[in-house]
Amino acid sequence: MQLNQRINAFVELGKFLGKIEFENEFESILRKAEAENGWFTQENIKFALKNWGDALSKENLQRWISKYKIEDIEPKTVAIIMAGNIPLVGFHDFLSVLISGNKVLAKLSSNDKTLLPFLSEYLISVEPEFKNYIEFTDGKLENFDAIIATGSNNTARYFEYYFGKYPNIIRKNRNSAAILTGNETEEELKNLADDIFTYFGLGCRNVSKLYIPENYDFEAFFKGMFSWKEIIHNHKYINNYDYNKAVYLMDSFPLLDNEFMLLKEDTAFSSPISVVFYEKYNSFEDLSKELEEQSENIQCVVSKAGINNEIPFGKAQNPELWDYADGIDTVEFLLKLP
Known part of the structure; x- marks a missing residue:
């Protein structure tokens, strides 16, 4: 053929x-x-x-x-x-x-x-x-x-x-992360909501971790997330939301909650369904080093901060054919088979 x-x-x-x-x-x-x-x-x-x-x-x-x-x-x-x-x-x-x-x-x-x-x-x-x-x-x-x-x-x-x-x-x-500066537009934050909630967050390209500056104001962020508020009506999703919220509250973890998603400060990348972890950064230089060190845990980074290989908000679940999982060129691998 x-x-x-x-x-x-x-x-x-x-x-x-x-x-x-x-x-x-x-x-x-x-x-x-x-x-x-x-x-x-x-x-x-x-x-x-x-x-x-x-x-x-x-x-x-x-x-x-x-x-x-x-x-x-x-x-x-x-x-x-x-x-x-x-x-x-x-x-x-x-x-x-x-x-x-x-x-x-x-x-x-x-x-x-x-x-x-x-x-x-x-x-x-x-x-x-x-x-x-x-x-x-x-x-x-x-x-x-x-x-x-x-x-x-x-x-x-x-x-x-x-x-x-x-x-x-x-x-x-692998999981994906987003870097916020506080200067994102309303449209960009709505697009970030798509990156977080599409497929209920189950994909490796779904954003499960946020990097935010010190003293970040979450008001605009939660406003952007509001376009996905109906997700809470899915019975499997709400069961996870209720369970994770109960577990965190019993352990006295501080949470941010908009009644359909939870934000928890955590250095890990892989967050449970309905939960997004966040971590604060002091400088882009330090953050770039951390992302490089964690590259084997990260599928993609959504941002407009000027970080290497970042992708625009809203593109996490719309990869091109040449965007390979884990950065491994599958076709090149196949063409080199002995």
């Missing part, structure tokens, strides 16, 4: 995703995915689908792969162990393996086992040769040449033990 065939097939998939919410056939898929995972609301699933529909344009795909020399090769089989924290979280790995001319052997998370097979069926209907390039398995992974695995810090140790002898990318826990 030629590269242009693969590109054209994904372009057609992108067009399909752009209109999929109007397809009656897909409503049953949405309901099934939501039933399997209570965090996968239809709004969150459609948000993920729209993002991929926008990303899979011919212009984006060609810009993405233009930096690589992708040749017709004997395809390798790449196993992908996918996470299930947000809808289609493993799609970029799936796309990267196929666009590079290799075969996918995917082990889906039990929390997200409906969406990708459905989209794969559409992809195969557009380009039937993909049928020999895509396989899903519930069993033991066998007969593969390389592996990409995503999980927690704990599961990563198991992945390294079992799959360390193969060429691999093994991803661990």
Whole structure:
């Protein structure tokens, strides 16, 4: 299968995703995915689908792969162990393996086992040769040449033990942070709310940690968050909010509370659902050093403070095709497979 065939097939998939919410056939898929995972609301699933529909344009795909020399090769089989924290979280790995001319052997998370097979069926209907390039398995992974695995810090140790002898990318826990100066506009803070609350904060690109200057006034911040006040009506979210609030209050931790989110001063990065940690900084120089030291824990930094590799407010959950998880170039890894 030629590269242009693969590109054209994904372009057609992108067009399909752009209109999929109007397809009656897909409503049953949405309901099934939501039933399997209570965090996968239809709004969150459609948000993920729209993002991929926008990303899979011919212009984006060609810009993405233009930096690589992708040749017709004997395809390798790449196993992908996918996470299930947000809808289609493993799609970029799936796309990267196929666009590079290799075969996918995917082990889906039990929390997200409906969406990708459905989209794969559409992809195969557009380009039937993909049928020999895509396989899903519930069993033991066998007969593969390389592996990409995503999980927690704990599961990563198991992945390294079992799959360390193969060429691999093994991803661990990461979280995202935002740097505030106090000069943000109302619109920027509303966009930051999207970075925090989209997918209920479950993604590695969700902001779970704030860096604020000394004597920061939270009034404007909470005003910006107000656009997401309805999130408290989700029963799973409010259960987490009530539980975390009770635990912190019993331990006498000081909290800031706007009745649908909690702010807690903490040096950690990974905050519980409904909670955002914050930490004060004295200078950008010191903060830059800390972020560099903590780089293995950080997925992305949202800011307009002039920090290296920062991204604009509101872009955390809208990465480009060339924005790689953990900063590891997946396509380059795949093209260098022996």
